[in-house]
Amino acid sequence: MSALGKVVRSGVGRRRIQSLVMALTTFAAVTSSVLSLGLLAVVQAPFDHAFGARNGAHLAVQFDGSKATATQAAATAHAAGVTEAAGPYPVAAALDTTIGADCSTKDWAGHDNGPLTVTTRPDLGSASGMDQLALTQGRWPTGPGEIALPWQHFAADCFGGSVVFSSLPGKPSYLVVGFGGSVTDSATAFATADGFARLTAAGATSDVQMLYRFAKAGTDADIATDKQAVAAAAPAGSVEAGQSYLTAEQQATGNAKAYVPFLIAFGILGLFMSVLIISIVVSGAVASGIRRIGILKSLGFTPSQVARAYTAQAMIPATLGLLLGTGFGNLLAVPILDGATKQLGAAGATIPLWVSAVVPLGTLLIVGVTALIPALRAGRMPTVRALAVGRAPEAGGGRAAQRLASRLPLPRAVSLGLAQPFARPARAVLVGAAVLFGVVSATFAVGLESGFNRYLDTSTSGFNVASKFVIPTADVGVPWDLYGPNDPRNPHLDAAKVAAALAGIPGTKTAFGWGDSGATMVGAPPGGEPPKVFTVTGDFSWTHLELLSGRWYSAPGEAVVGDKLATTVGIHVGDDVTVVQQNKQLSLKVVGVNFDTNQGDYTVMTDAATFTAAGLTPHIDLFNVELADDVNGSDWSTSAAAALSPLNASVQPSSGGGKNIIVITMGALVATLTLMMIAVAALGVLSTVVQDTRERVHDLGILKALGMTPKQTVAMVLTSVTLTGLIAGLIGVPLGVAVEKATLTPMGNAIGRHLPPSVSHVYTTGLLIPLLAGGIVIALLGALLPAGWAARSRTATALRTE
């Protein structure tokens, strides 16, 4: 081994704790960065690539065929901001479908297939123009009895079988000859012109669709403005729906993008922490090793060799940390990406190689430069001065602070410690910065975890709240949602009779019934989950289902929509929405927007009586029952069974809601990263206090010779970081709150939700006060070990140390 190698190895060996800290901090930074950049690349890149390659439409607008002609729709191509347009194309939206009886997998035959939006174009397989359609399996339809649709909208086992438009008279059916679709989800089924004509002949309403690209379309707000410009250029009230590519993107990238904001935050915090810790450690190594540097140079080491030696002492553990971090980030990505890639139909669930190369190399460069700055200082240090100065600390710093501290009515050991940071203000700032990052991370993480928990709590609130559930007896033991809401095999309850029976059972406090009506909504996003229109009977106010704006419906014809539907489509209180059941339309006035994460992405709720009055059929599949306080649940169930059995209804226990594995995974990830950051912060403090203790060992010896007990020594060392920790805590908590605010909202947006205050306003006084003390705790944690070492140091040896 070369002389330089030996110097480096001994340096790393002598600073084992500091080396561990550097390895840990780069590990945390690289893990977060690899994961966040990798997730972005994996979930975002395929959509971006497809959108670019297929010249995707920013917006697909559906015009009401009865209010705007094809020519009028085509004229909107000249609306403000439009740079390119395609169409008009005929479109028939929200058509209920089932899987044909010819499906080779018989279990699927006749199964509800959800609503489809069908269109036709002159050349479905065209490789030019806007919104080029892509085929993933089979071929495009060539005859009137054929159709192609995205794989997500048909059972893969039934490919080659038929899809039946079950709500149209005559139930026209089409052979599914291809899986393919539009990147903007401009439609979810594609037929030939004569195939489309079969639908309209069977009674489907034909509307007109136009596709647009705009000069400015980067955000939801841009798209909303663009949509208004199109609407202004068309006959009044003719715009029925508009599908944004951002909605399609959100549907395609799934929940994986929700990980990105907080991982980016942790990545940035980790990187700052790495830079800080490495500068602390290398500067400390230079400061405490001045005599060593002098000796090395007197032995013939060149300034460059000295600089390289000190840089390498940081780079070795940092490299170890970034290698481990890259590996760990890739491992963590597998379960997270699994869901996302399934959504995209992509093959692999791994982070691209370039991410695993760019992140560690970038980090290496940053930490290398960070280490090089103090290392160059070491290299340039004149040999004679280095040998003369040795490691004795300069005297004189912090005298005023000592004078002031001595006047405080505190034990002397405490007041001595209190003034200590002022003797080395730069070092105190470094300690404070390490604690600050720890507090920011802790505050940020506690806020996120609290937000996650509140989000999870919503899975046991709202329509999941009940002492008992009553379901059709035929559904007992049948998996929830096995059959679609329009499937004739899906049993329903006789709402009036069940409600009356429940009211007659002693101990019933209150109950309400609800179910998926099987209706769909005109203008709902064609991709993603199909919209659900719930019909409800009875008072459900006791479930405390959260209302974000407006009020609950109270009159016939009123409805409340879910926040995700409202956000995606741009529905506001006061707007009208049109729901369709079995080809019958019903206009509903939106009087409120609610927040419910349990019942699907796109939801509408209305009173069952509204459906009945309009000639539609409400479905009541479930009753939520609240029992009186003094009622024994099993006794009530026995009584209820007798009353409900004749009605083909059965009592089921409350399940307590399902688990949201994504939120739980996020919580675990946040907890892991935070613990790492806090550990790194505490180790950063430890590293600095160790250095400080080493430099002050002579003073410690004097104090111990004068009678300072081990406990007093510990108290003095701990006090020396307390004030710094307190200040770091006071600064760090508001910063952490700000980081949380800047992160949680984009996380909600990534899954298409505007999180309500009940989820996002997490910082209560009870939470903030312990967090404010968090700075002191981290500082004390870091100083505890060196304080013990200081207390145990041999006084006689310390007194001889100069």
Place this chain on the structure above:
Amino acid sequence: MTNAPMIDLRDTTKKYADGPPALAGVTLSVAAGECVAILGHSGSGKSTLLNLIAGLDKPSSGTVTVDGTRVDQLGEADSARYRRASIGMVFQFFNLLDDLTVLDNVMVPAQLAGIGKREAKERAVELLESLGIDRHVKAYPQRLSGGERQRVAVARALMNEPALLLADEPTGALDSSSAEDVRELLLDLNSDGQTILLVTHDVQLAASTAGRTIELVDGAVARDVANTVSGITVNGSAGAVR
């Protein structure tokens, strides 16, 4: 003066990992009110002896008793309390805390012992006055001359009215004039009844300051002699020569 010795070492040995023992079976005693010089060359064991008496180190075997306390049996915390209560230490390089004023330096031992600030300050000012350096109470040690700094160190050592003053080469870092000042100070203190153990390699200082000189050679007591005005005489009663 009581009959029990202030310092009593019985067959005390201190060995470190390698090499010969730093102290080899030393037995000696010092009576209260005595001023005894421990004389020896570098490596003779005198600093080790001082450390054992001050409770800064533990003997490998034998006993160390100071003012009735078995110092060799004390734990870390009790050693610290023992030093506070019974020992005052003066070092060659003063060992003052540079970031504290003279007054604060002198007050530290009392404050560590839990004595109230006002009381500690009164006592410190009184000591500084008696040592003639009260004009420097607000100064920092680095502004003072070597002699003045050593006076501050002596004041600090006397702060808790110790039974025993240990002085380790107290004139070693001083010019001759300052050294004479300090020597006279020690003489004055001893004449007032203060027991002093003076560790030095300076034969003249030992002879002119202490009433008795114990010479250590290779960790063993080579001579234990009473000093007289005209010279030194072998002391056969106070210490055993091995």
